Each structure stands twice: as C-alpha cells, then as structure tokens.
Amino acid sequence: MKRDLILTPYLMCLFLIGTLCVPAAEVFSADALDPDLVLYFDYEDFDGDTVVEKSGNGYDGKIDGDITQSDDGKFGKAGNFASGSFLDLDGSTVEAEDIPTEGMSILAWLNVESITDMAIFNARAADNTWLVHPEARGDGNYRWLNRSPGGTTIFDIRGGENKANEWIHYAGTFSRAEGLAVLYINGENVGEEKARVGTPIAGDWGQGARVGRNIDDNRPFTGLMDDLNIWKRGLTEEEVHDIMNNGLGASLTAVEARGKLATAWGKLKAN
Numbered sequence: 675m676k677r678d679l680i681l682t683p684y685l686m687c688l689f690l691i692g693t694l695c696v697p698a699a700e701v702f703s704a705d706a707l708d709p710d711l712v713l714y715f716d717y718e719d720f721d722g723d724t725v726v727e728k729s730g731n732g733y734d735g736k737i738d739g740d741i742t743q744s745d746d747g748k749f750g751k752a753g754n755f756a757s758g759s760f761l762d763l764d765g766s767t768v769e770a771e772d773i774p775t776e777g778m779s780i781l782a783w784l785n786v787e788s789i790t791d792m793a794i795f796n797a798r799a800a801d802n803t804w805l806v807h808p809e810a811r812g813d814g815n816y817r818w819l820n821r822s823p824g825g826t827t828i829f830d831i832r833g834g835e836n837k838a839n840e841w842i843h844y845a846g847t848f849s850r851a852e853g854l855a856v857l858y859i860n861g862e863n864v865g866e867e868k869a870r871v872g873t874p875i876a877g878d879w880g881q882g883a884r885v886g887r888n889i890d891d892n893r894p895f896t897g898l899m900d901d902l903n904i905w906k907r908g909l910t911e912e913e914v915h916d917i918m919n920n921g922l923g924a925s926l927t928a929v930e931a932r933g934k935l936a937t938a939w940g941k942l943k944a945n
Contacts (some may be wrong), residue, residue, distance in 0.1 A: 800880030
C-alpha cells in the first residue's frame with residue numbers, strides 16, 4: 675500500500691510532463707480541435723503557393739498575388755500581404771456543415787500599413803448576399819457585419835480606433851441564439867448590437883471566400899496578419915481574451931491537456 679501511495683504522485687508527474695509536451699502535429703489533428711472552428715491560419719506553414727490551414731478541415735488558402743511569410747508575427751510567423759493579394763478559399767467547395775449560420779466569430783491580429791478600407795475576410799453567397807464584413811476602415815474605425823439570405827442586415831457595428839504600423843487584435847462575435855453581436859478591439863468591447871432580425875446568416879459561400887480582399891477585388895488588406903481564426907458560433911468574452919493573449923494554438927493545447935488530465939485523474943480515482 676505504501677509503495678502504491680509513493681508511485682501514484684510519481685506517475686501523475688510523468689503524465690503531466692507527457693501531457694504538457696503534446697507534439698504540434700497531434701494538437702492540430704482533426705479530432706483535437708473544437709468542432710465549431712471553421713478556419714485557422716497561423717501562417718507558420720507555407721507550401722508553395724498555398725498557406726496551410728490548421729483547423730483540421732483542410733481548407734488551405736491558395737495565394738493570389740504576393741503573400742510572404744514574415745518572422746515578425748505576433749506569435750511566431752505572420753502573413754505579409756502586398757496590396758491586392760489574398761488567399762482564395764474556393765468558397766463554393768466549403769462543406770455546408772462548416773458554413774456559419776447560427777453564429778460566427780472572426781479573430782485576428784492585424785498590423786496594417788495604412789488607414790484605408792481593408793477586408794480581413796470576405797464571403798459572398800450564391801444569391802449575391804455579402805454575408806460578412808470584418809474590416810479595418812479608412813474612416814478610422816473597425817467594422818463587423820453579418821447578413822441573412824437576400825441581403826438583410828443582421829447587425830452592422832463600427833467602433834474602435836484603426837491604427838497603422840502596430841499590432842491590433844480584432845474580434846467580432848455573433849450568436850443568433852442570444853441575438854447579440856459584439857466587436858472587441860484589443861479585448862475591449864467597442865460596440866455591440868442586438869440582432870435586427872431573427873433569421874440566420876446566409877448559408878453558403880457560393881460566389882467565393884477570401885482572406886485579405888473582397889470578392890469584387892475591393893478593400894485589399896495590406897500589411898501583416900497573424901492567428902486568424904473563424905468559428906461557427908459566438909465566442910464568449912473570456913474565450914476572446916484567452917485567444918488574444920495566448921494565441922489559438924496555445925489555447926487549444928491547454929484545453930486538450932486539461933481534458934487528458936481530467937480523464938487520467940478519473941481513471942486513477944477509479945482504481
């Protein structure tokens with residue numbers, strides 16, 4: 675019995691070490707990530723003319739124009755977008771189950787070169803609906819918008835102070851169930867709006883989806899972008915702060931480690 679009591683803490687320490695040293699490849703396996711995560715670009719891996727997408731869904735971004743890997747990211751590497759360049763996600767091929775309709779969140783670290791209209795991400799539905807606008811704006815603020823089928827605006831928030839040549843964290847969240855959208859800049863709530871209608875977000879990206887430029891080739895993003903993550907639910911303020919402060923990769927690793935520890939502890943107690 676005494677030997678068992680001595681070994682148990684020892685085994686727990688070994689388990690903790692193994693858990694906290696989870697290999698990156700395992701962290702980014704499809705079954706390790708939140709099922710509501712649709713897209714994740716950390717810009718750590720480029721493969722020819724493609725930026726590798728890390729959600730596990732396989733929606734790699736094809737480079738159109740000049741996007742290079744920068745060593746000056748907020749967390750490691752970043753994508754350096756020359757004006758007019760974007761990542762093409764071939765929106766019409768995105769699975770229906772991955773299209774955000776009941777909620778949406780878009781988070782990213784931005785370091786823009788100038789104060790002008792810049793699209794972080796854009797998608798357009800088959801019925802011509804411009805369904806989402808997360809933007810840094812030329813009038814000196816940021817924008818967060820979703821629309822329903824037929825082009826009906828669900829909300830349109832503008833707030834915060836757009837700044838060039840420094841890292842700014844952008845986070846737009848929306849939950850249809852709660853009927854509320856919020857825009858956070860550097861973790862601060864700079865604007866919120868109750869849903870104007872109860873209808874869902876337009877449910878397809880039939881006319882395309884891009885990172886860094888609108889579908890009609892307007893509002894090109896110019897500068898550095900890091901840790902872009904897009905969700906099909908409205909994240910909480912706590913989740914926004916966690917991802918902003920630690921990066922999504924670190925946040926997911928911590929969640930997975932806690933889950934493994936809880937499972938192992940349960941087994942130890944059962945024995």
